[in-house]
Amino acid sequence: MSTDNAPQFIPKRITPTPEQVAIQTAQKKVVLIDANAGAAKTTTLALRLAEALHRGRAPERMLALVFTEAARVALRQRLLEVGVPLGVVKRLTVDTFDAFAAKVLLQLENMQVAAMRSDEELRPIAWEALEVVSEKYAHRYPLEINTTNGAIAEFLKLQLRTKARLDFQNPDFESNSLDDNLELLGMSRTHYLWLREYEGLRGADTGDIQFRAPFDATYDLVRMLDGDEPLRQQLPAFQIIVADELHDLNEASFRLLTMLIRRGNAFFCGAGDKDQVIYTWSGADHRFLRQRFEQEFPTLQRLPLTASYRYGPQLAQAVGVLKNKASVSALTRATHIELLEYDHAQPQACSAQLIAALEHAHAGTTAILLRDRDQAIRVETALFQSGIAYGLVDMNSYLLSLEVLMLRGMVAIARKDLHAIKSGPRRGEILEALVAFAEIPFTRAELQQAKADVANYPDLLEGFLTNQLAKSQNQDKAALTLAAVDYLRALPPDALAGDALQHIFGLMQLEQTARRIYVDPAQARVVARSLHGFIAVCSEAGVALGGFAGWLGEMEEAVTVSTGKAKLVIACIDQIKGLEYNHVILPYLAVDEFPRSKTDPLEEENRFYVAATRARDRLTLLTPEDPAYRSRYIAALQLKQKIIASKS
Ligand SMILES: Nc1ncnc2c1ncn2[C@@H]1O[C@H](COP(=O)(O)OP(=O)(O)OP(=O)(O)O)[C@@H](O)[C@H]1O
Known part of the structure; x- marks a missing residue:
């Protein structure tokens, strides 16, 4: 950057504070900002890029890295807001670390490597690796061979964390004894051997990579470059990095x-x-921000951003108390916090309060932020019943979740009305859901073919399922699925869908099925909650089997607002880091809803902090009126009595 220290870029919309200007024009090579949510970090990074652009640096020589898609969106948004033209923003490289690493690898390796995104795709490989471990080592060591989904999920998390932390790259690793290494890694012998075999199957030992799971691109690239100076010279050379x-x-x-x-x-x-x-499951650790940069770049400069420009003093104080840190706002306007109470014993009470909260909605964007996707069922249903349009951020409507599509498919088969679902691709998705829950072991190619067939010829669905189930090796499971179809078929059209689905929930043992098909037990719990919620909503709506497909079809049509344009959105908290909304509504702040059981308490509290700090003008907290059922975060905010009274 130039030695002239006056800012040359003057942004639109905002007047940068002296703190922001200091960062925008900082002369030090390495500058770090450690600041509260909403303190204008992303905006100031955008100002820094804009300043460099203004001083004649080429956008192609600049790189902006983030960790999540939402953060990528937020940074691009801030660049546009401060006045960088879209054409220039498009020429900048703004990527997640892993996507950037994958692009570099594509250049270096000159070949596409298969990407495996879900635990379900990785499960067969984890099984295979464990089998090899058992064959090779069971006669030498006592091993814990456990192939349950819980064990696989734990293994997949462990492998990710071990690789993210580069534990195998420890300098002593090769010379150490196995026992010493186990101590160093803090893992059991079985996990260690398992991980080595898994990486062997992935091709990490030979460099002939067979597939990459999330974060593997970063890991592979770093291993490739570590200790290979000539190869590092092939990395793109950026002049400005944020x-x-x-x-x-x-x-x-x-x-x-x-x-x-x-x-x-x-x-x-x-x-x-x-x-x-x-x-933290991916090795995230704030010590990098606090200490490691200093060790690596001793002359770095830390610059402050002291106050929030997103939310007012009241919310700043509340989140400061929650996180036990200094937290102030630079704004004179207030972010109104309202606490709305609902009757915990009434299943619809929370979503009804939510609709009431929307009635006071004012101009601007509103986000309903969920702890997890199972909470969307009641929220979406209430919005639909009230005729309120909404969009979804990085998630599907609950109507398109695998478990609800499966129930739709079961009813469609029994009632022979799959053709009532007009969209061909949707019929294919229903078939996929049935295949998953009936646990039919299809290859990817077989599944694609079957989906295409049913998309074009809906009447094939029934014959297809019965044929496949007849051939299934898991005859017990097949019998349960067929019994459920028979049961539904025998019911008259005016039978209540809720009761019928509740019955087949038991018949098909759906809770146990979810635990088998979802590798991560937390996911399986979300699916079980989602099924219970959906069945309850069907019961409350009093919808009959004959009207079931039409009822859902109508709701599906209503979810047409494209999310980019929607003023009201529903999102899960993990997907909106870095974003902000005029009005944020947090429903279901109840015991076991938030924090969820079996989660890391600090991480869960951070999640709540992220959610609450997305609000600009208004934050609505929906919580049970009985204090015994309230989320502990409500008390932790230490809200003033008058806020609580504002429910009237
Ligand atoms: N100088 C300023 N004057 C007024 N508003 C500002 C100023 N700088 C930033 N803002 C606004 O403050 C809000 C928060 O900014 P930003 O998203 O950059 O914060 P952040 O620290 O990155 O937040 P998070 O930690 O949640 O990602 C945005 O609405 C932004 O437009």
């Missing part, structure tokens, strides 16, 4: 970042907030 959400840094991303900074001798500016760490 990185947002630095609290999500882990060892592998940190090393990639430092290599990139060194490669281009770049100016670097990064920002984060230690209280927004919600990905």
Whole structure:
């Protein structure tokens, strides 16, 4: 950057504070910002890029790295807001670490590697690796061979964390005894051997990579570059690098970042907030922000952003109390906090209060932020019943969740009315859901063919399912599914759908099925909650089997608002880091809803902090009136009595 320290870029819409200007024009090579939510970190990174652009740097020589898609969207949004033209924003590289690493690998390796995104896709490979472990080592060591989904989920998390932390790259690793290494890694012998075999199957030992799961691109790239100076010279050389959400840094991303900074001798500016760490399972650790940068770049400069520009003093104080830290607002306007209570014993009471809260809605955007997707069922239903349009951020409507599509498919088969679902691709998705829940072991190619067939010829569905089930190796499961179809078929059209679905929930043992098909037990619990919620909504609506498909079809048509344009959105908290809305509504702040059981308490509290700090003008908290059922975060905010009284 130029030695002239006056800012040359004057943004639109805002007047930068002296703190922001200091960062925008900082002369130090490495600048770090550790600041609260809403303190303008992303905006200031955008100002820094804009300043460099204004001083004639080419957009192609600039790189912006983040950890999540939402953070990527937020940074692009802030760039546009401060006045960088869209054409220029498009020429900048704004990527997640992993997507960026995958692009670099594509250049270096010159070949596409299969991407595996879900635990369900990785499960067969984990099984295979464990089988090899058993064959090779069972006669030498006592091993714990456990192939349940819980064990696989734990293994998949462990492998991700071990790789993200680059634990295998410890200098002593090769010379150490196995026992020493186990102690170093803090894992059992079985997990260690399992991980080695799994990485062997992935091709990580030979470099002939067979597939990449989330985060593997970063890991593979860093291993490839570590200790290979000539190869590092092939990294793109950026002059200006910024990185947002630095609290999500882990060892592998940190090393990639430092290599990139060194490669281009770049100016670097990064920002984060230690209280927004919600990905510890991926090795995220705020110590990178706090200590590691200093060790790596001793002359770095830390610059402050002291106050929130998103929310007013009242909310700043409440979240400061929650997180036990200094938290102030620079705004004179208030962010109104309202606490609305509902009767915990009434299933519809929370969503009814939510609709009431929307009646006071004012101009601007509103987000209903959920702890997890099962909470969408009642929210979406209430919005639909009230004729309120909404969009969804990075999630599907609950009507399109696998478990609800499966129930729709079961009813369609029994009533022979799949053709009533007009969209061909949707019919294909229903078939896929049935295949998953009936546990039919299809290959990917077989599934694609079957989906295409049923999309074009809906009447094939019934014959298809019965044929497949007749051939199934798991005859017990097949018999249960067929019994459920028979049961539904025998019911008259005016039978209540809720009662019928409740019965087949038991017949098909859907809760146990969810635990078998979802690798992550937390996911299986969400699916079970979702099924219970959907069946309850069907019961309350009093819908009959004959009208079931039409009822859902109508609702599906209503979810047509494209999310980009929607003024009211529903999103899960994990998907909206970095974003903000005029009005934020947090429903279901109840015991076991938020925090959820079996979660890390600190991470869960951080999640609540992220959610509450998305609000600009108004934050609505929906909580049971009986204090015994309230989420503990309500008390932790130490709201003033007059806010609580505002429910009237
Ligand atoms: N100088 C300013 N004057 C007024 N508003 C500002 C100023 N700088 C930033 N803002 C506004 O403050 C809000 C929060 O900014 P931003 O999203 O950059 O914060 P953040 O620290 O990145 O938040 P988070 O930690 O939640 O990602 C935005 O609406 C932004 O437009």
